[in-house]
Amino acid sequence: MHLALNAYFWNQPHTGSGQYTRQLVYHLNRLVSDLDITLIYPQLPGGPEPEGAPPSVRVERVPAGPGHVGKVLFEQRGFPAACRRVGATLAHVPYWGGPLRSPVPLVVTVHDLTTLLVPAYHRDPRARLYNALVSASARGANHVITDSLASKRDIVEHLGLAEMDVTAIYLGVGPPYTPRRGQSGDANLLEMAIRRKYDLPDFYVLYLGGYEAHKNVITLLHAYTYVARALGEEYPLLLAGRKPAGPSPTFPDYDAVIERSGLARYVRWIGYVDEEDKPFLYRNAEVFVFPSRHEGFGLPPLEAMACGTPVVTSDAGSLPEIVGAAGFAIDPDDPRHMAGAIIALVMQEDLAADLRRQGPLQAAQFTWERTAVETLAVYDQVVSEQGSRGAGERRSGH
Template identity: 45%
Template structure:
């Protein structure tokens, strides 16, 4: 089988779609070495880095920018045409951006439908137009891959795609997320980000659904008990704070009078994430909606207890591996209990490690191959 991949997000490890395609291709090479895999890259990235051995790079030009209109042109015209030209059996767009038409059977990974559920994520004329375009493209795809049954249900509801055209393939933490592996780097990471000896960690983005406001509110309680000794470390590239998508969390921390207990460390390099998870006493993930929710699973695999918001994705993915809460007050209680009660802390560490072992990229790759076979057989049947 010959699969062609849309490589628009290759070499963008900070984007979920970029991480997804790189890890998927590596896993597919291990699971089924006989596959022919082609990575079709846009003109602005003619020399992609870290491409797995055995994956053919197909260029479509040399130079240019990665602007919005160039992205649409690549998705709608360049990629499907090139997939046909190289004789691919399947064309896979590893994010929500499938073309309206393709001669090659099309598989699209719709990681979530957040812009449909939360309209503030698709504000502006171009974004609304693009959302309409890729939604129509998804309905016309031969098969949809998503990352959780939660997302699969949302895709059925919001995109009106039947269940038989959707396959769930869970993500997994990479092997470097481990309680021991790589510990020799922990000291350097602590110094690099000026991390205290003990701290509670949030690592992620800052849009409204992440509910950083609930975490800060929780720390008004935690801070009274342990704030001076165990501050809250907030990691991630800060946005331009503006409503409605990015309410100003620094300002909110000042209003709550907890700035003495909160440290903002900014962007964390990918190679440093395993260490920063391991160094934390507790990892907190208050997001109300995710297509999957990989950060808390990475923290679990690193041996750090997790407190997460109770929601459909956390009930499905995290289960008993995390302590699930539904308010700032209960979040604070869980954090304090994990900090002060070692038996409870150790129990949650062990439950988290056990839950993390249920996920692997080998399993993801195997289930993805089944989705390809389904798309191919359905395409043949419809001819």
């Protein structure tokens, strides 16, 4: 089998789609000896080369333009043309952006339907047009992969696909995300450097993720008005990840909410966190909070659990599937309940210790190896069905 894979997000490993693309390629390449992989990479004028591709994985560069129009042209023209050019037997677009027409059998991964289901994301006419385009492409794909049973239900309901044409395959957590281990002198020095890099306090509650409206960080801030009164300045809330440039229909005005709520002394922005530093931030947090309303999977709470950090998340979308009984999954619209869970985990050591024990056990069920194996099964199914269909057409033509 020769797989052509859309590598639009290859050089963006800090994004969910980029991380998924890389992990899938790395593990398929390592686990499957008879699978040829070609990355179809959009090469912008003067843009960077694809970084970190395994030596045995081929790269087909496709000239591409910048911006949204360039992305759409790559998805709809450049990618399918390259699939034909390299002689692929199967194409996979690892995000919701497949072509309307594909010269080879097509698999599309739709991580979630957030941009379709959240009104703030489709007020712009261009966004509505793109949603219509990628919805049509998903309906025309041979098979759709998604990250959870919750997302599968959304896809079946809102895109009208048959259940048999959608497969839920969970994502995984990488080896660096483990509980604290014995510390060497070098490790201690590294941790001290990370503490200085982000100016970390001795104790903190952590949020790490995006700041779009559906991430529901505003409710977390409202919850923290109760937490601050109970715990004081000794347990600040750290907001990790790129801070929005300013308020918009997609991004709330966080600074205004922090100011109005009297949280300026209790909330700290620490900015973008390098991938290699994330395990340390998780391990040293008293609690990790992830209050999202719409999530196709939810890698951050999984990573936090794998590090042995107690997790408070919402009971929306896929998050209860991921956390199971190893964390608090609460109503995303209930800041008092959210605050109560945070306070309980800080104050009740036996409760926190129980979740520190359960978290890594729950996270161990989610591996990138399993993601790759189950994805390969979908590839085999699609190629087999296409072969049977082709043989039937040839027989009927005689």
